Amino acid sequence: MKALLNWLDERTGCKKLVHEALYENIPGGARWRYVWGSTLTFALFIQFVTGMVLWMAYAPSAQTAWESVYYIQHEMWGGWFLRGLHHYTAQAMTVLLVLHLMQVVIDGAYKAPREVNFWFGVGLLFLVLGLSLTGYLLPWDQKGFWATNVATSIAAITPVAGPAVQKLIVGGSDYGHHTLTRFFALHAGVLPACVIALLAGHIYLFRRHGITAKQPRRKADAAFWPDQVLMDAVACLAVLATILLLVIRNRGAELGAPADPSEQYSAARPEWYFLFLFQFLKYFPRGTEVLGAIVIPGLLTALIIAMPFIGRWKLGHRFNLGLLFSMVAGAGLLTYIAVVEDSKKPEYLESVKAAHWEAERVKVLAKSPSGIPAMGAASLLRADPMTRGPKLFAKHCASCHRHGGGDGMGNPVADPVTAADLKGFASREWIAGMLDPARIASPHYFGGTKFKEGKMVRFVNRDVAKYDDENKEKLKKVVLALSAEAALPAQRTADQQDAVAISEGKKLISSDEMRCTECHAFGKADEDATAPDLTGYGSRQWLIDFISDPAHSKFYGSRNDRMPSYGRDKVIEPQAVELLADWLREDYYLPPAAR
Amino acid sequence: MDPMTKVPAPARRNFLKEALAGVLGFVITVIPGLAGLAVFLDPLKRQGNAGGRLVRVASLGAIPADGTPAKFAVVAEKIDAWNKFSEIPIGAVYLRRAGAGKIVALNVICPHAGCFVTLQKSGKDFLCPCHDSKFDLDGAITSPGSPSPRGLDTMEVEVRQDEVWVRFQSFQRGKKDKVPS
Numbered sequence: 001m002k003a004l005l006n007w008l009d010e011r012t013g014c015k016k017l018v019h020e021a022l023y024e025n026i027p028g029g030a031r032w033r034y035v036w037g038s039t040l041t042f043a044l045f046i047q048f049v050t051g052m053v054l055w056m057a058y059a060p061s062a063q064t065a066w067e068s069v070y071y072i073q074h075e076m077w078g079g080w081f082l083r084g085l086h087h088y089t090a091q092a093m094t095v096l097l098v099l100h101l102m103q104v105v106i107d108g109a110y111k112a113p114r115e116v117n118f119w120f121g122v123g124l125l126f127l128v129l130g131l132s133l134t135g136y137l138l139p140w141d142q143k144g145f146w147a148t149n150v151a152t153s154i155a156a157i158t159p160v161a162g163p164a165v166q167k168l169i170v171g172g173s174d175y176g177h178h179t180l181t182r183f184f185a186l187h188a189g190v191l192p193a194c195v196i197a198l199l200a201g202h203i204y205l206f207r208r209h210g211i212t213a214k215q216p217r218r219k220a221d222a223a224f225w226p227d228q229v230l231m232d233a234v235a236c237l238a239v240l241a242t243i244l245l246l247v248i249r250n251r252g253a254e255l256g257a258p259a260d261p262s263e264q265y266s267a268a269r270p271e272w273y274f275l276f277l278f279q280f281l282k283y284f285p286r287g288t289e290v291l292g293a294i295v296i297p298g299l300l301t302a303l304i305i306a307m308p309f310i311g312r313w314k315l316g317h318r319f320n321l322g323l324l325f326s327m328v329a330g331a332g333l334l335t336y337i338a339v340v341e342d343s344k345k346p347e348y349l350e351s352v353k354a355a356h357w358e359a360e361r362v363k364v365l366a367k368s369p370s371g372i373p374a375m376g377a378a379s380l381l382r383a384d385p386m387t388r389g390p391k392l393f394a395k396h397c398a399s400c401h402r403h404g405g406g407d408g409m410g411n412p413v414a415d416p417v418t419a420a421d422l423k424g425f426a427s428r429e430w431i432a433g434m435l436d437p438a439r440i441a442s443p444h445y446f447g448g449t450k451f452k453e454g455k456m457v458r459f460v461n462r463d464v465a466k467y468d469d470e471n472k473e474k475l476k477k478v479v480l481a482l483s484a485e486a487a488l489p490a491q492r493t494a495d496q497q498d499a500v501a502i503s504e505g506k507k508l509i510s511s512d513e514m515r516c517t518e519c520h521a522f523g524k525a526d527e528d529a530t531a532p533d534l535t536g537y538g539s540r541q542w543l544i545d546f547i548s549d550p551a552h553s554k555f556y557g558s559r560n561d562r563m564p565s566y567g568r569d570k571v572i573e574p575q576a577v578e579l580l581a582d583w584l585r586e587d588y589y590l591p592p593a594a595r
Numbered sequence: 596m597d598p599m600t601k602v603p604a605p606a607r608r609n610f611l612k613e614a615l616a617g618v619l620g621f622v623i624t625v626i627p628g629l630a631g632l633a634v635f636l637d638p639l640k641r642q643g644n645a646g647g648r649l650v651r652v653a654s655l656g657a658i659p660a661d662g663t664p665a666k667f668a669v670v671a672e673k674i675d676a677w678n679k680f681s682e683i684p685i686g687a688v689y690l691r692r693a694g695a696g697k698i699v700a701l702n703v704i705c706p707h708a709g710c711f712v713t714l715q716k717s718g719k720d721f722l723c724p725c726h727d728s729k730f731d732l733d734g735a736i737t738s739p740g741s742p743s744p745r746g747l748d749t750m751e752v753e754v755r756q757d758e759v760w761v762r763f764q765s766f767q768r769g770k771k772d773k774v775p776s
Contacts, residue, residue: 049631067678070677071677076634225616230612230616237623
């Protein structure tokens with residue numbers, strides 16, 4: 001072993017190198033305040049290791065970025081842990097950078113002859129922020145997509161070169177494949193290369209000038225090894241423990257729903273350490289944003305860069321200290337205000353809740369047997385009745401109808417109820433309620449419509465109300481049979497079990513005795529029918545046809561109340577009508593456990 | 596004191612501190628390393644298509660009546676990491692009529708190093724363009740200098756009415772025996 005080391009040393013001089021690395025002199029001995037630089041180097045090491053492996057599984061394009069991150073997060077061995085480590089270490093680096101900067105300024109380590117090294121450090125700070133900004137977009141989820149959109153739009157307001165700069169960053173005028181390939185090249189190639197170059201210079205100059213010893217020196221000079229190394233290692237362990245705690249508590253980093261330029265995302269916020277800039281911008285009225293986004297941050301950066309010169313003046317060091325503390329405090333205050341303001345906005349909170357729901361839903365769809373198509377995961381949500389149905393209902397239906405008392409999205413509606421509540425439409429429970437004298441004229445069914453005093457309500461209130469026990473049994477069979485016409489997925493088993501009662505019920509609907517076919521058609525065409533066709537009542541096709549044109553002779557004909565002919569008049573696209581029908585019929589994918 | 600001056604290692608070494616620093620240094624580097632290693636090794640858990648799967652490849656009428664092989668793409672469902680494709684090319688086969696109702700299917704991949712073998716213009720044998728191996732129409736090696744360890748891989752064929760179905764499968768290259776890959 002020793003011979004091998006000697007052999008290697010003769011050819012490389014490695015012993016001297018290790019000796020230099022370990023026996024660097026620390027005037028006044030090891031101290032805890034010197035650990036920050038080492039923790040940052042350690043954090044960077046984590047980012048390189050985790051980043052390289054993430055790189056092996058990541059595919060930067062608009063149809064594969066989210067999908068590959070989903071795969072890392074939910075399918076690969078320990079993928080969630082790896083991604084979580086990368087995500088929270090990035091956040092830890094920002095905190096550590098601020099601490100390191102503060103320690104350097106407080107100890108006056110920026111002063112001559114260490115000016116250049118200070119600038120290297122400031123350069124590294126901005127490179128790391130650049131890495132955060134570019135990394136935020138890469139998962140291509142709604143959050144990263146919309147937040148980065150804001151950031152690149154801000155770049156566009158830079159005087160003169162702004163629009164060109166934006167195009168160069170975005171890789172064109174719209175977000176797409178080249179936005180991702182460029183961001184990824186910056187994130188995994190250009191910026192890390194610059195970090196390595198600056199860090200090499202930073203460490204070289206640090207070794208050249210030595211540590212800026214805190215006065216007075218408490219102890220005798222000592223070597224870097226082992227005391228300072230131990231302190232550094234303990235500090236790194238504390239940093240790692242904090243990161244691990246966050247990773248495990250939050251089950252890794254969040255992955256929102258895939259980016260969709262047509263879906264609003266009111267919860268778009270930058271990563272928390274950029275929130276202060278986001279909040280700061282709010283104070284600049286239209287036309288002056290350039291002050292808040294470019295000029296003032298630029299001036300403050302210039303002041304930081306000028307610190308070594310300012311520090312030469314008599315009160316310069318105090319000025320620098322004051323400047324740095326007010327900047328950190330100001331950023332802290334702005335962050336606090338941003339968080340408090342958001343927590344008081346109902347729209348923001350609703351949007352965050354909806355975003356979480358969609359993130360969970362797309363995961364379920366991606367795991368479903370049909371999997372993720374080549375079009376990407378965003379198409380899964382676009383074609384999902386459970387996702388789109390409530391939105392379509394809230395937009396087109398909820399001004400008259402209700403769904404479980406709300407607008408379909410679970411929010412209350414201010415308008416008066418003027419049409420039926422469609423939650424559970426065509427189910428046994430729903431039809432039984434409509435044939436119940438106590439409920440038919442309530443707002444839940446016809447109460448809000450012009451049919452409140454119509455033939456159906458009259459029939460239920462006069463005839464059904466007087467039913468004896470035998471007729472009540474028959475009515476139950478009618479309910480079963482009519483509901484079976486819908487072939488609702490949720491009632492599949494029940495419909496199979498009650499096959500006998502259902503076939504008897506069908507005969508009853510057709511019979512004169514129950515009086516249904518006096519107005520309704522059932523099982524066959526009936527030109528004299530004056531009420532909606534009961535053949536296939538509530539089935540997918542029936543509902544699609546109904547939403548498309550309730551004024552069709554098959555349904556209400558000229559007696560139609562106020563419902564628009566959404567399909568006939570091309571108010572709602574055919575595909576959206578189908579989504580609406582499927583959602584009302586609760587016909588959408590649910591994982592086996594939820595069925 | 597000149598900061599560049601190196602202090603010598605203290606005469607009395609503090610082994611406890613040195614050991615602790617070493618152990619902690621090891622722990623903090625190994626944790627992110629292991630996290631990366633797990634994800635790096637993930638491909639090992641993915642299963643190939645050991646039993647092969649029956650794929651409709653062509654209609655019987657598309658295979659030349661004179662016994663010349665014809666090449667067909669094998670299009671089937673495929674799960675590629677996160678994507679699920681219902682119909683995508685997964686390989687190709689040569690199909691040939693070998694007497695009464697019998698169809699022979701050969702994988703186009705050379706068992707030596709995985710090149711795509713081509714049917715010679717004569718229609719009498721196959722040539723691997725990479726190392727000049729020649730195979731006859733049944734897939735047996737005919738060139739003496741061929742580096743291929745075995746002939747072209749045959750696959751199970753089923754004729755259902757007028758449709759030719761092949762149990763499509765890939766085998767490990769460079770081995771004497773057909774081992775599913």
